[in-house]
Amino acid sequence: xxxxxxxLMHGIGELDLADIAVYERNGGFAxxxxxxxxxxxxxxxNEVSASNLRGRGGAGFPTGKKWSFLPKDGRSRYLVCxxxxxxxxxxxxxxxxxxxxxxxxxxxxxSAYAIGxxxxxxxxxxxxxxxxxxxxxxxxxxxxRHYVGPKILGTDFSLDVVIHRxxxxxxxxEETAQLESLEGKRxxxxxxxxxxxxxxxxxxxxxxxxxxxxxxxxxxxxxxxQWFASIGPARSPGxxxxxxxxxxxxxxxxxIPLGISARELIEEYAGGLLPGRSLKAFQPGGASSAALxxxxxxxxxxxxxxxxxxxxxxxxxxxxxxxxxxxxxxxQTLTRFFEHESCGQCTPCREGGQWVARMVxxxxxxxxxxQDLRVLGVINNTITGTNLCPLGDxxxxxxxxxLARFPEEFAAHVALGxxxxxxxxxxxx
Amino acid sequence: xxxxxxxxxxxxxxxxxxxxxxxxPFLQYCQEQDRYVxxxxxEDAAQxxxxxxxxxxxxxxxxxxxxxxxxxxxxxQVCRTLSCMLRGAEALQDHIKRKLAIGxxxxxxxxxxxYEEVECLAACDRAPCLQHNLEFHYDLTPAAFDSLLERWRxxxxxxxxxxx
Numbered sequence: 001x002x003x004x005x006x007x008l009m010h011g012i013g014e015l016d017l018a019d020i021a022v023y024e025r026n027g028g029f030a031x032x033x034x035x036x037x038x039x040x041x042x043x044x045x046n047e048v049s050a051s052n053l054r055g056r057g058g059a060g061f062p063t064g065k066k067w068s069f070l071p072k073d074g075r076s077r078y079l080v081c082x083x084x085x086x087x088x089x090x091x092x093x094x095x096x097x098x099x100x101x102x103x104x105x106x107x108x109x110x111s112a113y114a115i116g117x118x119x120x121x122x123x124x125x126x127x128x129x130x131x132x133x134x135x136x137x138x139x140x141x142x143x144x145r146h147y148v149g150p151k152i153l154g155t156d157f158s159l160d161v162v163i164h165r166x167x168x169x170x171x172x173x174e175e176t177a178q179l180e181s182l183e184g185k186r187x188x189x190x191x192x193x194x195x196x197x198x199x200x201x202x203x204x205x206x207x208x209x210x211x212x213x214x215x216x217x218x219x220x221x222x223x224x225x226q227w228f229a230s231i232g233p234a235r236s237p238g239x240x241x242x243x244x245x246x247x248x249x250x251x252x253x254x255x256i257p258l259g260i261s262a263r264e265l266i267e268e269y270a271g272g273l274l275p276g277r278s279l280k281a282f283q284p285g286g287a288s289s290a291a292l293x294x295x296x297x298x299x300x301x302x303x304x305x306x307x308x309x310x311x312x313x314x315x316x317x318x319x320x321x322x323x324x325x326x327x328x329x330x331x332q333t334l335t336r337f338f339e340h341e342s343c344g345q346c347t348p349c350r351e352g353g354q355w356v357a358r359m360v361x362x363x364x365x366x367x368x369x370x371q372d373l374r375v376l377g378v379i380n381n382t383i384t385g386t387n388l389c390p391l392g393d394x395x396x397x398x399x400x401x402x403l404a405r406f407p408e409e410f411a412a413h414v415a416l417g418x419x420x421x422x423x424x425x426x427x428x429x
Numbered sequence: 430x431x432x433x434x435x436x437x438x439x440x441x442x443x444x445x446x447x448x449x450x451x452x453x454p455f456l457q458y459c460q461e462q463d464r465y466v467x468x469x470x471x472e473d474a475a476q477x478x479x480x481x482x483x484x485x486x487x488x489x490x491x492x493x494x495x496x497x498x499x500x501x502x503x504x505x506q507v508c509r510t511l512s513c514m515l516r517g518a519e520a521l522q523d524h525i526k527r528k529l530a531i532g533x534x535x536x537x538x539x540x541x542x543x544y545e546e547v548e549c550l551a552a553c554d555r556a557p558c559l560q561h562n563l564e565f566h567y568d569l570t571p572a573a574f575d576s577l578l579e580r581w582r583x584x585x586x587x588x589x590x591x592x593x
Contacts, residue, residue: 088510088549119446126457126494127550129563129591136593162444165593167453168493170548184449184478186491202447245512245553252554287511287549317553319512333514337548343491 003268007239008096008103008215009255017100018134020141028102029147031218035110036155039221044114048217050225052237057082057173057210058286058315059390060236060303063217067115069197070205077205079112080182081122081214083131084166084173087286088337089317092241092253093211097124097131100215101138105161107214109148110221112159115207119160123178126166136163170341174389175208177343188343189389212241232258236302240316244270247277247322256301258313263297266320277322281402285314287334288394290401291321311397326421327402327409332357332364338395349392352383356395363410366418373410376403430473434459438477449478452488456495457592464589465496493547494590501536501543502588503581505529506560509546512553517570521557522546524571528578541585562586 006012016022023029035044049064070077081104085093096104104122112120124132139161142148150158164182166172172181176190179201200206209217216238220228229237240258242265245251249271256265262282266272273279281291284301290311292299299305303313321330339357344350359376362368380396387393403410412420430438437458441451455477459470466489474489475482489495507513507522526532529542536543552558555567559574564586566577 085551086549089512089553090549091551091553094551125551126492127560127563130565132593164450165454165457166492167457167495169491181453182450183447184452184488186488243553245556246515251512251556283511319515319553321515325515329514330511333509333511337510340548 004239004255004257006255007219008100008212008241009253012095012099017102018098018138020102020138020145023100023102027222029106031222032106032110032147033153035113035221036153036157041114041116044110044221047225048114048220051220051228052225052235053213053216053220053228054236054238054303055210056212056216056240056316058087058288060313063209063213066197066209067111067207069195070115070207071198075205076119077115077117077207078201079108079115079117079120080175080178080201080206080208081108081120081211082173082175082178082208083122083124083128083211084178085125085128085211085315086170086173087288087315087317088334089243089245089283089286089319090315091243091245092316094125094128094131095241095253096211096215097128098134101131101135102142103215103218104135104211105139105142105148107216107218108161109152109159111207111209111214111217113157114217117207118158119162121162121164121182121201123164123166123172123182126168129165132163132165139163169343170337171343171389171391174391177389178208179206186343188345189391191388233300233302233304236304236313240301240313242269242301242316242318244318244320246282246320247274247325248272248320249274258302259300259305261298262292262301262318265301265318266297270320273320273322277324279320280323280325281321281327281330281405283311283317283319283321283398285312286317287337288312288390288397289314290397291405292401293405311401324421326364326419327406328360328364328413328419331399331402332360334398335360335395338391342391343389346387346389346392348383348386349395352379353392353395355379356383356399360399363413364419366413366416368414370414373414430476434462434473435477438473442477449480452478452480452485453492453495454592456485456489457590460495461589461592464502465499496589499536499540500589501541502585503542504545504560504562504590505542506545506547506550508548508550508552508556508558510549512549513556513558516556518557521559521569521571521574525574528575563590 053063054060169187172187177187181187196206254269279294335357359372442448
């Protein structure tokens, strides 16, 4: 099967795209030139809407629609590029940051032009120090050649770009928490509405877009909305970078046309399972996504197909677990993650997340009880849908899905006083 | 506040439309100088951005890359989330803790090493992985870690996390 021709990933691994001369020779800033010299901001925004590009950070909200929420009241607006990638299993944005920073800059400037922002921020995850340094240099080079700063490419459009480093907090990837953090506060999500388009950074109209999303804006402008919209399913079109990891032969970032099957991603792109193993479960879209199983291998990888299967495309962090993986251990790892990363504002997430993590840890350690299993079976109603932001809603999906699919594995941890997949436990009843 | 720190604070504030946005970058700068965020740095930050030290405390305490106590010179942060767990992170963690004789969020008595298990570092295709003073190391086995350790002992990094 012919491999999909990379779009955002074109040249990564072969060309030094962080070098502005190399980037320019390979189509760099062609999109920006077209946008600024041949199109009005409205035309750029319309093209993005027509493409049906949906956000690539996790929520999948249509980008053009998000931009259209900005009020036409003459107030300044801000663009924030969300590079706080921290969704477990996701490593595409760090790759883009480190390997093709100028492409991000180009997409950012085009988008700022479209929405009329004069200042843009890029919020880079604190752990990505190396990427921050690379991006800083790339930005300086772009400024020098007038792709950023005053009177870009000799036009009347000027844009300041401010680089801001995070300091360690997964929740700051959520757009309103990111704005709080950018304002110099604790990264505690805000209640929506009001949405950032109305009241965002410093209370001003703001658009927050993921790195990958901004990268695709460049390509939508260069190749046209029609080109983008015709790739994959009509309501979930375009290329997407899937980060594949776990029990596969070739973990890595793979740019796919949305709509291919999970089977194709695992077998054709990621080299299939490890020798002698069989598939047990896979998480298609980050830690917040419910697991799918071997009967779901023909599921389409796109926002709506996965939504219909009660899971999500999310960030595209695709983790494969084979028959050597204990589902209780996997669930323990993830519930511990959410407990750690909870900002603490909402009681069901803060307290419920803590108790769920403890119960699953008990089960994994062989100290769990029937009572724990019973509580985990009903706690979904109190934790999910009762919090201010999606983190609280992320605690149960994976756990609930593997509890339902492998109840005997959880029960065995109770009966045996430990994990049936590990070495035999001495003295187990 | 030293004149140098004051100048840096003002420079950071000038980057943003509102002063408080400079808070975390300023704390990161102070941490690079002092190896952790000291009580003095909290007060300096409060003065720079115009809020109370108590508010600065509350904000600083939210972020995992800001240390409120001195930590070892080598800051070793090993990923513990799903993809790394699936590829052997636990065995690596056990090995490192035995080797350095310290546990999660502890520093060695000689002040050389700090060890912490952290959440997903976005390097899942090269698991297990860790960061050493925010520098990535990938595809780790216990033996590979031991080699790194020798290199680090021979070439100690600048202490603490760099700010920029």
